[in-house]
Amino acid sequence: MARTDGGANLSQAVRSFAKFVDKYLPTLGVDPADARLDGRKVDLVEVIHVWEEDLRQHHGLRSNSPYEKANCLLTLIEQRALKDPSMPEALRVRSQAPTAYPTYKSEPLDEFSNAERIALRDAARNAIRSLEARLARGRELLERGVDPQVGGWHEPANLLWAATRPSLLTGKVLEPQFRQNVLSWPEPVKALLPTAPDGTLLKRGFRYLVAELGRLLYPTEADLQAFRVLLMLGMSDTSPEELHQFQLSDMEFTDGGVRLVQRKMRAHRVRADLHPDPEQAAEAEAQEFTGDGAWTVPGLLRRLLAVTELSRTVFPDADPWLFLAVERRYRGVLEAKLAGFRDRERRFGGWIAEQRDAAGKPLKISEPHEIRRLRKTTKVVRAVALGGTVSDLAGDDHHVEVYRMHYAHGTTAHILAGQSINRAQKWVFDRMTTPARPVLVTEEAEQHLEVTEVAEDLGLDAEQAKALRTGELDMGLVNCRNPWDSPHRNDAKVCHVAPAMCMLCRNAVVFTSQIPRLLLLSDHIEHMRANLAPRHWQALWGRQAAALAEVFEECADLVPAARREIAELGLRLDLPLGMRTEFDR
Incomplete structure (x- = not known):
């Protein structure tokens, strides 16, 4: 832990705890000198607990200082416990437990619209x-x-x-x-x-x-903020910290664009990304390039280097930072340093306050004015453009879990997810509320089915009309326009649910000569109503019963004759053996 800051946090935690012990133990009538890691006169576990509560009250609910100090102290005690067997067991166990108060987790920043x-x-x-x-x-x-x-x-x-x-x-x-x-x-x-x-x-x-x-000669920190904004919007895989730490040695312009070496200190990772330059690609294909191409990442970097060229010439001893700003410093002399973007007027929010829109009015940008929101905005733009799964959207600069916790919560992501859910629900509801119904062909239309105008009115082509007329597409209950285009399967094979689902199929075609079959099916469905629970019957036969009722309503004058035909000829359902077992049970 000391390698990252030289032990500053560790020593600060020890001093804070020692000062608290000197103040707290005398109130209990106990000598602070008796507080020892290897002693048993003072219950240090209880003292540490009271110290954490005091830190919490002193620093506030949104501060991480109580966690950091307590974690440092417990870490040191745990390391001591590994070498000192005389340490009390209660203190040893406490050092291995987490702190009383975890780190504060604020609400994640939302992206800009x-x-x-x-x-x-x-x-x-x-x-x-x-x-x-x-x-x-x-x-x-x-x-x-x-x-x-x-x-x-x-x-x-x-x-x-x-x-x-x-x-x-x-x-x-x-x-x-x-x-x-x-x-x-x-x-x-x-x-x-x-x-x-x-x-x-x-x-x-x-x-x-x-x-x-x-x-008049050099860009200031406020001037460089504009480059920072555009580069953040153009580089979805770069954090503000990585961009701020760029030096000239981290950039290499090639024929295809610019190669940037990025260092993510928190992840202890160094990577190189190539940002293509469409301007150079177009120039390679044509003698004259008509576009500007200056707002791409390579174009912005070239413009940034151009405006800071004189700064680097006049101040050769300045460090080769990409964001090199020249300001009048404390001694009243112009100096070139890395733009800090920390002063109130030079921060991202201060820059926004100085900008105006095309009408000359101040920009209306939602708060907080955090530069980190630009990174989330580029992630959202990438998500909208690419779509796909979370693993596709996370990119190469962090893990899927990081994307889920810090980026997928944004307003745009929620809107896109809601739109996807709404589309899926609409598709389901449309299929449920607007079920397909068979096409009823009257006796007169059946006689002229092969006439082009009649077939087109029924949504049929010449071959389908001829096949229907000769009975080639009779599925047992009704006819079918195309048994190889079933809505109940995704492949191009013949329908496997006919004739049981024909009354709920968009391909079904009913001739008036088939009305007796449908009446027999309707009788069987009504018989099953008495044998099944209402919910079960509705799930199995409810929609088919509704479809049959619509057909009978359209040809109500033919139903009595069909009933007499059933009685005189002793008709019954003519179905395959496998389908009959389904209907008869």
């Missing part, structure tokens, strides 16, 4: 365009600049020249060159200070002049 994602993307792109335009103006002005000690300090171009030699651009150097009253400064220099829309100066003084001169 798709509208918010697009708004952040567009705002970041506009911010980068503004940054590049500002730097272009500054560097164009810089080309005309000379040493202000020779050309004068009242020329903005010369002041920018001094900004490339930061030691020449400090308040102490500038103070003798200008009057104390800012309003008396030369107009070109005064125009460099930030102003309100009506021209009123918002900030005055040399510190702001130095900062504004730096902004």
